[in-house]
Amino acid sequence: MKPNHSPEPDQDAIRPHAYDGIQEYDKRLPNWWLYTLYVTIVFWIGYWSYYEWFRIGQSTTQVVSTAMAKIEADRLSTAKLDDASLWKMSQNATFLAAGKAVFETNCVACHFASMRGKTENPIAIGPDLTDTSWIHGGNPTQIYDLIMKGVLTKGMPTWGPVLGAKKIGEVTAYILSKHKEGEPIVVVPSP
Ligand code: HEC
Structure with missing residues (x-):
């Protein structure tokens, strides 16, 4: 089956450089690849604002120390x-x-x-x-x-x-x- 996102290989432009006599086609990145990239960028913005910019989420170190403080507090209160x-x-x-x-x-x-x-x-x-x-x-x-x-x-x-x-x-x-x-x-x- 032929992929429908790019034309036949020989219709793609050939890049100007040649190494050891080898030339490459200028192929378009496949859509599945591009969309995965876009999704990771969107995910990154969300993740980074949650943990780093606005510090809404606690880091694992913070989660552990809060939990430890709570355990210690329960012990101390008795x-x-x-x-x-x-x-x-x-x-x-x-x-x-x-x-x-x-x-x-x-x-x-x-x-x-x-x-x-x-x-x-x-x-x-x-x-x-x-x-x-x-x-x-x-x-x-x-x-x-x-x-x-x-x-x-x-x-x-x-x-x-x-x-x-x-x-x-x-x-x-x-x-x-x-x-x-x-x-x-x-x-x-x-x-
Ligand atoms: C209405 C005012 C007032 C409020 C409210 C108040 N205090 Fe006081 N506090 C004083 C005064 C006046 C003294 C000094 C007592 C003296 O001269 O013997 C004092 C003294 C103290 C001392 C002793 C200081 C020393 O040098 O020995 C502690 C400890 C203290 N207060 C804690 C608290 C805490 C904790 C609270 C809240 C739960 C509180 N105070 C609320 C007026 C207040």
């Missing part, structure tokens, strides 16, 4: 709450995302989104939570307990009944993510 487990939570992406959300909903009014409170602007009600001076102690469990109980006389609400243990663990982890384990802690009096 772990005993102590300084070590709170520091671990502070390095876990799942906890941090949850803690950031808790902080942004409940704490920014007084401590600001930057967490820097009075350091950012003296009109702030709450103190800086990113520096190394603490009024009530800077160990993870001390921070956790303080958020739980609050300091009503000074204007820090009692969050225990409002947020519950899980969210307080998350927001403590988020505060700790602005700190380093073992950094010097200075205890200062409440202004």
